[in-house]
């Protein structure tokens with residue numbers, strides 16, 4: 001592999017919290033410890049949830065901790081734009097390529113209908129789409145299109161997709177049984193995360209993705225899309241999630257752990273020390289700067305299991 005290229009890919013839908021920062025720090029340490037290039041891409045696909053003021057704040061919060069980037073949001077570079085809201089035409093072209101291959105179909109199911117369909121549940125609580133709209137006749141499609149705007153799904157094969165995660169090890173999923181045909185464009189015209197993230201990491205020449213373990217089971221779907229779009233997949237490291245003391249996942253609703261509160265409680269070095277300790281890089285949570293931690297960073301010490309952030 002040539003130069004290591006990693007990325008931050010946050011969604012500016014609120015203030016970052018401790019869990020987002022933990023993944024960001026690990027992504028940064030991995031790249032910086034290997035002398036690679038860091039890219040910042042704002043995943044602001046969803047116009048209902050994302051706001052520019054959050055993006056500005058996010059970039060500022062990363063810089064506050066001492067996490068910098070070489071290319072991307074606010075800096076530019078050869079693969080821009082670095083915000084997904086500015087890349088719609090490119091997603092549309094990728095979408096058309098798949099459509100021309102006959103791999104997509106319109107899905108008229110409402111959310112309620114999808115939930116009511118008796119299908120197995122994935123580990124992430126999502127349902128496996130049973131293929132209700134896969135074989136509709138053209139006449140039926142035309143009829144349904146009169147009153148509903150469809151979402152568009154990718155037809156997946158009955159095929160096992162496997163990969164070896166840098167941290168979690170071997171992972172495999174049968175696309176049809178484990179996930180089913182998945183949405184690439186929502187009925188409101190917004191392209192799906194799965195399509196955008198693959199297209200972006202592929203065309204931005206990202207070759208290492210470090211992100212939360214909650215996205216581990218999206219990876220087989222994404223690998224399939226890399227293949228269909230003729231893009232080279234990165235290596236993946238799915239890092240543990242931080243949990244609240246009661247075992248729940250930290251979320252943007254946990255106001256006491258968002259960056260606003262954290263910046264009042266800790267200095268950047270104190271917070272890095274705490275995160276570095278949870279990441280298995282320090283024996284105790286003592287203050288250290290990210291650039292100092294990068295000198296000793298070692299993937300083999302990072303725990304696989306989720307961490308109670310207490």
Ligand code: GLU
Nearest residue numbers: 009010011043197211215
């Ligand atoms: N934008 C996603 C998020 O904030 C991360 C996507 C990824 O790392 O693949 O959760």
